[in-house]
Amino acid sequence: MSRIVCIVQDFLSDEHKEKIRQAADRADFTPYFFTSAEKDAAKEQLQNCEVLYANSPAILRETSDKLRWYAAASAGADAYCADPSLFANPDCILTTSNVYGATIAEHVIMVTLELLRRMPFFKEPLRRHEWLISPPIRSIKDGDFTILGTGNLGRTIAARLRSMEARRILGVSHSGRKVDTFDEVLPVSQLDTVLPKTDFLIMALPGTPETVNILNRDRIALLPPEAYVVNVGRGNALDQEALRDALNQGRIAGAALDVVVPEPLPADNPLWDTPNLILTPHISGNMALGYTRDENVRLFCKNLLRYADGDTPSGVVDRARGY
Secondary structure, eight states: OOEEEEEEOSSOOHHHHHHHHHHHHHTTEEEEEEOGGGHHHHHHHHHHOSEEEESOHHHHTTOOTTOOEEEESSSOOHHHHSOGGGOSSTTOEEEOOOOOHHHHHHHHHHHHHHHHTTHHHHHHHHHTTOOOOOOOOOOSTTOEEEEEOOSHHHHHHHHHHHHTTOSEEEEEESSOOOOTTSSEEEEGGGHHHHGGGOSEEEEOOOOOTTTTTSBOHHHHHHSOTTOEEEEOSOGGGBOHHHHHHHHHTTSSSEEEESOOSSSSOOTTOGGGGOTTEEEOOSOTTSTTSHHHHHHHHHHHHHHHHHHHTTOOOTTBOOTTTTO
């Protein structure tokens, strides 16, 4: 009986599909392609597939205990780790795709420059057609940055900052293990001593129980008045109300949030009108960039061949730890 791989993705081009077909042929798998809207049509094959490449807990729930490997197209695994019942086979391998570093790092650089160069200050005057003299601005060059999270995303952001001549880049991680991209890496147990010396805090954390509300009200209060905060990890990693209070009271210089709770953010949420805050609707790491789509497919094809050879695919998630 032929081994089945189901591909349930909405972003695939004809070229992507052909690359997957070639990899599946080499791996001795029969590929079946569906879109997320074709869940009913896909049910029979989903019940029989050994490998599933998708990005939907609802699609995963349609599989059986025949599934041996679920390749999630996303970078985050929290949606899959929070609910073990999604996996009919408790031993099913879960992998995520670490190909979002380039697009998210560019987003971080964009909002970092907007904050440092005071673009929120100009927003309303420019809308009123007022020509203002620039207030004092700051630069990435010679700046000090703290990145909370030293995984693929944190390392890529650090490399971009390094190329723009940042003076010092400090990493903070669970273990505090040395990572070459950073000048120094400290364990999260030292976060309270790090924050008072932090001029620019970038949050690039996975969604795990340990990261929920890691930047709480007390820790926001430790930040100096000139500090900026950027969050591109998970919205629940910080206390949004405490951040809003700090911005409204001028106790920190500004912030940029690409992730919030809840999503979509309700139209009457006070975050929309918070001063010196840049809000974006979770756009930093989606499939909008062609490079990300191409790399996602390339990684899946590479991993399919590894899996067929009996090797472990890259990007395996420890579901108990959440990453």
